[in-house]
Amino acid sequence: MTEDPTRENTAPAGRMTEDPEAGDTAPPDRVTGDRAGGGTEFLSGFATLVGRPNAGKSTLLNRILGTKVSIVSDKPQTTRHRVMGVHNRPGAQLVFVDTPGIHKPVSALGRRLNTTATDALDDIDVPVLVVDATAPFGTGDRYVADRLGQGFVVVVTKIDRARPAQVADQLALTSDLPAEAWFPVSGVTGEGVPELLDHLVSRLGPGPMYFPPDMVTDVPEPFRVAELVREQLLARFRQELPYSIATRITEWDWPRIGVEILVERDSQKGMVIGKGGLVLKEVGTAVRRQLPEGAHIELRVSVERNWQNRADLVDRLLDPIHDLE
Ligand SMILES: Nc1nc2c(ncn2[C@@H]2O[C@H](COP(=O)(O)OP(=O)(O)OP(=O)(O)O)[C@@H](O)[C@H]2O)c(=O)[nH]1
């Protein structure tokens, strides 16, 4: 680590639901770390996954953690928040931060996603540039790389799907970047992930245990459920509809969970409901399967016209548990 990870502002905001522009968010509670045996200092730090939309950041994070904390889809701009995931080792804690893909924005929503991603790079120990092995390294990737300073890590992912020559090309195309290490990996098979983790852990400096050892993510459960609903919808629709969808929790009284799905037009509302409510039914079933037994999910669809172009609404709608607070 190049910087002192114990300083107060090292930790990104403790809750990813807070306004990323607020700047005064509190770090996660710190738990005094058990010192590793023999008086060795506890090691900790943050690694932020950044890259173009769809590069494979969230898939990689889920693979590292062995559990789904960040939703995934084949549509760009799936991740809309900063999501933290914790990797613990004896005597060390490495906190990963997943971010929205950085892109050329065409809406207030897109601008907000970029801000969330670039803010997450402040005070981070190791930025990890995630590059898709199956999409040529281009100006979009270089734009992200230019924001990272020096000493970052390049991860070329999806190697299970790329030809060896494609992987070699990506490594060659990124070789002039001021990075410290390069790792070909697959977020699907896990190939290359242990080597990446060993490297990141080796770069940790002395620091506190930011999260208790049994805490895998900072994502609150209601937030996760809203995201799981959005993930199911992303899997079912193409073109512009995925960008028009926001989800929010309207009731959280286990086992009763109310989720509102927001779209931008009446025609989209019909599509999301489906013939005879079929789409909603399938979405509810698929989400319920990922929750503890007994969950009762009620889905409702509303229209919030043109919300992704209205900065005031974007701020509110991007916080799926806004109404619970
Ligand atoms: N075959 C293969 N597919 C992958 C791999 N990593 C990601 N994918 C697929 O690539 C698509 C995008 O993955 P995500 O993890 O959502 O990408 P992301 O970078 O988080 O995307 P945004 O959140 O939109 O920025 C999904 O369809 C994934 O299943 C991989 O290692 N191998």
Ligand SMILES: [Mg+2]
């Ligand atoms: Mg993502």
